[in-house]
Amino acid sequence: MENRLAQRLPQMQHVNVKLLLRNPEQVDLEPLIPVFHDWIRDQVGEGLLLDVADYRHVDAGPGVVLIGHEGNYSVDNTDNRLGVRYNRKAALDGSNQDRLRQAARAALIACQRLEADPRLGEKLRFNGQEIEIFINDRLLAPNCDATREVFDSDFKTFSEKLFRESEYSMSYGSDPRGLFGTSVKAARSFTVTELLEMLG
Amino acid sequence: MKVSNELWAEQLSGKLPEPLAREIDIFETEVTLRKQGKLDERLFAETRLRRGIYGQRYDNGQRHDGRKVQEIAYPSGELTKGPNTMWDAPGMQRIKIPGGGLNTEQLETMADLAEEYSDGIAHVTTRQDFQLHYVHIDDTPSLMRRLAAAGITTREACGNSVRNVTACPYAGVCPDEVFDVTPYSKALSKFLLGHPDCQNFGRKFKPAFSGCSQHACGLTSMHDLGMIAVTRTENGKEKRGFETYVGGGLGAVPYQAKLFDTFVPPEELLPLAQAIARVFAARGEKKNRSRARIKFLIQDLGIEKFKELVLEERKNLRPDPRWTEYVKDAEQFREAPLRPGGKRPLLGSESFQRWMKFNTRPQKQEGYVVVTAALPLGDITANQLRALADIARRFTKETIRTTVEQNIVLRWVSQGDLSELHKALDAAGLGAPGAESIVDVAACPGTDTCKLGISSSRGLAAELRNRLAEKSFQLDESVQNLHIKISGCFNSCGQHHVADLGFYGVSRKMSGYAVPHFQVVLGGEWDHNGGSYGLPVIAIPSKNIPEVVTRLTGLYAANKKNGEKFKDFIKRVGKVELKKILEDLARPPANPSDRTFFSDWGDPREYSLSDMGTGECAGEVVSAVEFDLAAAERELFEAQVKWESGQVEQAGTTAYRSMLRAAKAIVKLESANVTDDPGQIVREFRARYYDTQKFFDPFAGGKFANYLFAAYEKSNEPYTPDSTRYLIDEAQLFIDAAHSCYNRVGTPASA
Numbered sequence: 001m002e003n004r005l006a007q008r009l010p011q012m013q014h015v016n017v018k019l020l021l022r023n024p025e026q027v028d029l030e031p032l033i034p035v036f037h038d039w040i041r042d043q044v045g046e047g048l049l050l051d052v053a054d055y056r057h058v059d060a061g062p063g064v065v066l067i068g069h070e071g072n073y074s075v076d077n078t079d080n081r082l083g084v085r086y087n088r089k090a091a092l093d094g095s096n097q098d099r100l101r102q103a104a105r106a107a108l109i110a111c112q113r114l115e116a117d118p119r120l121g122e123k124l125r126f127n128g129q130e131i132e133i134f135i136n137d138r139l140l141a142p143n144c145d146a147t148r149e150v151f152d153s154d155f156k157t158f159s160e161k162l163f164r165e166s167e168y169s170m171s172y173g174s175d176p177r178g179l180f181g182t183s184v185k186a187a188r189s190f191t192v193t194e195l196l197e198m199l200g
Numbered sequence: 201m202k203v204s205n206e207l208w209a210e211q212l213s214g215k216l217p218e219p220l221a222r223e224i225d226i227f228e229t230e231v232t233l234r235k236q237g238k239l240d241e242r243l244f245a246e247t248r249l250r251r252g253i254y255g256q257r258y259d260n261g262q263r264h265d266g267r268k269v270q271e272i273a274y275p276s277g278e279l280t281k282g283p284n285t286m287w288d289a290p291g292m293q294r295i296k297i298p299g300g301g302l303n304t305e306q307l308e309t310m311a312d313l314a315e316e317y318s319d320g321i322a323h324v325t326t327r328q329d330f331q332l333h334y335v336h337i338d339d340t341p342s343l344m345r346r347l348a349a350a351g352i353t354t355r356e357a358c359g360n361s362v363r364n365v366t367a368c369p370y371a372g373v374c375p376d377e378v379f380d381v382t383p384y385s386k387a388l389s390k391f392l393l394g395h396p397d398c399q400n401f402g403r404k405f406k407p408a409f410s411g412c413s414q415h416a417c418g419l420t421s422m423h424d425l426g427m428i429a430v431t432r433t434e435n436g437k438e439k440r441g442f443e444t445y446v447g448g449g450l451g452a453v454p455y456q457a458k459l460f461d462t463f464v465p466p467e468e469l470l471p472l473a474q475a476i477a478r479v480f481a482a483r484g485e486k487k488n489r490s491r492a493r494i495k496f497l498i499q500d501l502g503i504e505k506f507k508e509l510v511l512e513e514r515k516n517l518r519p520d521p522r523w524t525e526y527v528k529d530a531e532q533f534r535e536a537p538l539r540p541g542g543k544r545p546l547l548g549s550e551s552f553q554r555w556m557k558f559n560t561r562p563q564k565q566e567g568y569v570v571v572t573a574a575l576p577l578g579d580i581t582a583n584q585l586r587a588l589a590d591i592a593r594r595f596t597k598e599t600i601r602t603t604v605e606q607n608i609v610l611r612w613v614s615q616g617d618l619s620e621l622h623k624a625l626d627a628a629g630l631g632a633p634g635a636e637s638i639v640d641v642a643a644c645p646g647t648d649t650c651k652l653g654i655s656s657s658r659g660l661a662a663e664l665r666n667r668l669a670e671k672s673f674q675l676d677e678s679v680q681n682l683h684i685k686i687s688g689c690f691n692s693c694g695q696h697h698v699a700d701l702g703f704y705g706v707s708r709k710m711s712g713y714a715v716p717h718f719q720v721v722l723g724g725e726w727d728h729n730g731g732s733y734g735l736p737v738i739a740i741p742s743k744n745i746p747e748v749v750t751r752l753t754g755l756y757a758a759n760k761k762n763g764e765k766f767k768d769f770i771k772r773v774g775k776v777e778l779k780k781i782l783e784d785l786a787r788p789p790a791n792p793s794d795r796t797f798f799s800d801w802g803d804p805r806e807y808s809l810s811d812m813g814t815g816e817c818a819g820e821v822v823s824a825v826e827f828d829l830a831a832a833e834r835e836l837f838e839a840q841v842k843w844e845s846g847q848v849e850q851a852g853t854t855a856y857r858s859m860l861r862a863a864k865a866i867v868k869l870e871s872a873n874v875t876d877d878p879g880q881i882v883r884e885f886r887a888r889y890y891d892t893q894k895f896f897d898p899f900a901g902g903k904f905a906n907y908l909f910a911a912y913e914k915s916n917e918p919y920t921p922d923s924t925r926y927l928i929d930e931a932q933l934f935i936d937a938a939h940s941c942y943n944r945v946g947t948p949a950s951a
Contacts, residue, residue, distance in 0.1 A: 005207060005211060008207065009207075011203060011204075013202075013204075014202065014203070014316075033802065033804055034804040037265070037266065037803075037804060037805055040265065041267070048272070048273065048274070048275070050272065050289075051258060051263075051290070051334070051649075052803075053321075053333070053648070053649075054658075054659075055319075055320075055321055055579060055581075056662070057576040057577055057662045057666075058581055058584075058629075059581075059584075059628075059629025060581065060584075061320065061579075062321060065319050065320075067319065069274065069275065072319060072334075078320070078583060079583065089201055136315065136316055137203065137316060138312055139207055139208060139211055140203060140204050175586075177308060177311070177312075177586055178586075179315065
């Protein structure tokens with residue numbers, strides 16, 4: 001039985017990508033609520049958009065979440081690191097690079113829209129350098145060395161494509177209870193548009 | 201949804217208690233059968249509800265976007281998980297936590313599940329449960345398996361079953377308790393879970409335990425079965441027992457539990473509960489949900505007759521060894537500290553001192569305290585749950601409980617550790633002071649996620665919390681200790697009836713638009729296990745509720761007499777005067793172009809625009825219907841004042857008249873010539889609004905119309921204090937429903 005399970009693990013599904021924001025203390029999350037409601041009304045994001053959950057009252061929490069069927073969008077403050085996050089919920093076909101690219105594109109496009117929305121007063125801006133990638137499933141990807149060995153090359157391949165012209169550093173979370181993931185920091189700053197172009 | 205769903209059964213094979221594993225396997229099969237169309241949607245709905253899986257707002261595939269109702273194109277198309285409930289719509293998973301007791305592994309499991317299946321938040325409810333929102337039905341079997349592996353079940357967390365057995369979270373450590381009720385709540389919970397005699401109820405059944413009669417923590421007065429610890433001396437020996445109450449409940453019309461027995465010994469606890477369950481299952485209403493709680497059965501039979509039936513049933517029960525085994529096993533329950541007791545710190549920052557004042561309470565065991573992590577709106581993040589698990593391991597032997605005030609407490613904390621523990625909580629964002637104070641506002645999910653929500657209870661709670669947190673420590677001491685509780689509708693999940701300041705959501709029409717409102721409920725008592733219930737005074741637009749709180753608390757601080765409690769102050773000032781003080785806040789805004797007034801807290805969409813017609817503002821013309829409904833409310837208020845002054849008969853008559861007036865107002869929409877004859881009003885109302893279902897609430901159906909019919913049928917009978925109290929509540933709900941009906945059906949017929 002263990003062998004059968006072991007053959008199927010780890011897997012890269014339910015990829016989360018979070019783009020860290022510049023000057024997070026200046027970002028007011030309240031105006032996000034009408035913005036996300038408009039996204040639902042106009043169904044502008046990727047996938048079916050359903051509802052808005054407001055968790056501003058919680059310290060270092062998910063912030064304001066736009067609930068979707070295939071994936072959630074949020075401006076998330078987990079670990080007191082404010083960022084635009086895409087959480088892929090539905091399974092995705094393709095290679096690991098395809099799955100990383102899908103989640104990154106969704107997060108970048110969301111960030112681009114938010115940066116352009118005048119209701120946010122031009123205060124919500126990608127910091128240009130830092131992204132976090134998680135796999136939101138502890139069975140498919142437990143946070144341990146074995147998972148890291150399997151996915152490290154995928155993350156590197158992806159980061160090299162994303163930050164093509166720049167050096168970058170990668171670090172992994174150490175709490176085995178946390179989600180498996182990595183923080184990637186580019187040596188130079190990129191705009192969201194530049195990163196979208198790199199992704200192709 | 202999760203790719204890992206097909207792997208968890210294998211991963212956890214052999215790690216789940218066999219009955220739970222089997223139970224979850226069965227449910228997973230039912231999921232498959234439903235997807236194949238081989239299981240009826242109604243049956244599937246009941247089976248998922250009994251496993252704690254509720255629907256959530258918009259699961260009917262429709263959502264008002266602020267301009268119009270949009271259809272939601274869920275990928276699974278027409279597949280449903282119950283009548284009018286789309287398969288792919290996110291739902292809520294309720295998780296039972298008997299007595300609120302948790303260990304650190306369970307906290308960490310909750311964290312993982314919140315992160316992987318929900319939106320990163322776990323929510324503590326007013327009945328010590330956890331809830332996860334936005335969960336896909338396909339994920340629920342895996343979620344349940346992971347819970348079961350940690351020793352938690354969702355079985356009978358919803359549905360017509362025995363719900364979570366709650367207990368005072370301070371049981372065993374409270375200096376004022378008679379004895380520790382924890383073992384008995386565990387035994388009852390274990391005994392009733394899945395019991396064959398509890399599978400045929402017409403509605404839910406909620407038991408609760410309290411270690412004393414004076415505090416609120418157990419809220420036994422508002423439960424179907426309430427047990428309060430008492431002792432008596434027999435043959436020179438002190439013997440434990442329970443003062444036992446039945447038939448309490450909040451809901452639309454709240455009932456105080458009635459005394460069943462002054463002393464039920466522990467060995468009789470389980471058989472008595474079984475006998476009560478059997479009488480409820482056999483005699484309780486099954487068809488009419490709105491009359492199916494045990495409180496109605498007891499009201500109809502009378503407590504003495506009910507008791508007679510139960511005792512007869514008890515006599516005939518076949519002896520079950522579990523009655524004593526479970527109790528004896530549970531009585532082995534012991535808690536112990538991790539660290540030696542210490543002395544309370546005398547020094548510390550101002551915020552630490554405030555935290556100690558509100559968030560710690562001494563235990564009866566010297567040197568130890570209970571510490572409360574105050575959760576805003578009952579919410580806690582996955583990371584906070586893990587941090588709390590770490591803290592619990594560091595300072596205690598995992599003695600953790602959830603509370604009915606939607607918080608989590610750590611018991612057996614050495615006073616000598618308070619400074620370090622506060623630092624650790626603070627680092628996790630859980631060190632805010634103000635637990636169980638006016639800042640610690642309790643709220644049900646309301647329109648955020650609940651299908652029944654009328655107004656945004658959480659939005660209002662968050663707003664009040666923000667405003668009060670800024671100034672709460674400058675407020676008068678008596679005001680700091682008040683309780684605010686908010687429900688998004690009349691169903692009382694926020695327990696508004698037992699708050700000092702209670703609010704429940706209603707809608708009203710103003711300037712031609714639907715406007716979210718809250719009824720202001722005053723006169724409730726939190727102490728004495730929810731000792732008395734408040735009554736609605738006036739409906740105020742949602743956006744004006746913070747001002748209501750400011751005015752009432754200011755008035756209390758300035759005018760209370762020595763030691764006067766808020767409830768007594770409300771009674772002394774009188775509701776007539778209080779209504780006058782708030783009346784201006786009930787009026788439409790001077791400037792209707794300020795659209796924020798027409799939306800709710802935390803939700804910028806204009807509130808229910810489906811009845812706007814052409815979209816033109818209907819101007820300031822107030823229809824005759826609105827005048828009539830306002831008059832009905834005024835009349836009902838008079839009834840309430842009369843009831844409180846002891847004029848029972850007049851109060852009953854006036855409340856009945858207010859219902860007739862509201863019914864007539866609605867009838868006039870279609871037939872301007874209706875007279876004042878009660879018979880004609882009721883006949884016309886029935887034909888035009890009940891038989892056509894136009895008056896039906898989307899979820900409660902004809903419940904509120906039935907209140908009118910019952911009041912009409914009984915109008916020649918004398919009114920008693922109890923029946924009048926219920927009639928006043930029913931009349932309020934009927935008038936609220938009339939407002940909603942008017943909002944739905946729109947403009948009056950031309951006369």
